[in-house]
Amino acid sequence: MLKLNSSFRSLASRSLSTRQLFYEKRGKPEKVVQLRTIELADTLAPEEVLIEWQAAPINPADINQIQGTYAVRPSLPAAAGLEGAARVSKIGSAVKSVKPGDQVLTSYVIPGTWTDFGIYDQKNLIKIDNDLPIEHAALFKVNPPSVYLMLKEYAQLKKGDWVVQNCANSAAGKQVIQIARILGFKTFNVIRNRENLGELVKEMKDMGADEVVTEDELYDKKKKIKMPRAKLALNGVGGKSSLYLATALESGGCMVTYGGMSRQPTQAPTAPLIFNDISLRGFWLMTWILAQKDERALQKMYADLSGWMKSGEIAPIPMVKRSLDEHEEALAEAQVKFDKKQVFFMKKQ
Known part of the structure; x- marks a missing residue:
């Protein structure tokens, strides 16, 4: 069994299976990234949230991180994917910041978006506009x-x-x-x-x-x-x-x-x-995110961007929709084709 990403809670009782893209060594992404099935806890701690990932793009930062040339080098094995959008499926007894059905991003320090499900502490989730279309929400974070x-x-x-x-x-x-x-x-x-x-x-x-x-x-x-x-x-x-x-x-x-x-x-x-x-x-x-002491600046930025996207003033980025099973081809094309973004959609479109 692979060592799980630190954002997951390891408990003895497990029942929810999730597919996730991992890499155990750095190198060519299309060669080193693998699709594994892991088990998540069936019980949430009071502050934890179970989310279901909807879609997640392949960005240059993802490629560089897997290659080992990015400024941030996670310990190995590592869960891949730095950006994406998810919906809240279940919340712990003490969670107040989100509710089931809310659309969320993970915080800027939490990787592992190329997966079906994940369990995160509520403090590591960012609630975004529930009505923001997934084609925008998946690429909203970066x-x-x-x-x-x-x-x-x-x-x-x-x-x-x-x-x-x-x-x-x-x-x-x-x-x-x-x-x-x-x-x-x-x-x-x-x-x-x-x-x-x-x-x-x-x-x-x-x-x-x-x-x-x-x-x-x-x-x-x-x-x-x-x-x-x-x-x-x-x-x-x-x-x-x-x-x-x-x-x-x-x-x-x-x-x-x-x-x-x-x-x-x-x-x-x-x-x-x-x-x-x-x-x-x-x-x-x-750097900007970590320097912010007032959440209002972040929320205003998100509100401005969401409004422009929903009004059509910002169009969705052209994309190629991929399944996690197509990761090898998607990662290869992400490095040579730049007119369209390669995006993993976790459910069939």
């Missing part, structure tokens, strides 16, 4: 709050201001386009060239993108593409692409790095650093 905070915390943007970004066709990039549009900001979006370029550009402009260019077009001196002056640049790629973003910053502007898809160091031009006092910042959602 990208939407990250984008919301990057757009609000690092520059004093006014309506009509430009935000420049690379990795613009990723799940996070598409939400930058939509949330910036809602807040009244313009976006200049850099993507990689591809076969379906025209189709992708149309999709992004339908979301609200003001300008979309490829890296090849941006780097081609003959095309003379002029980037707008911006107070904020969002960098998810690094390398040469980040250099161009930083060059677009106006005096006092800020480039926020939240990812490094190129696996190359983030670059910045020397003259703007010295003479324009531009700044380079890093963003990790966990």
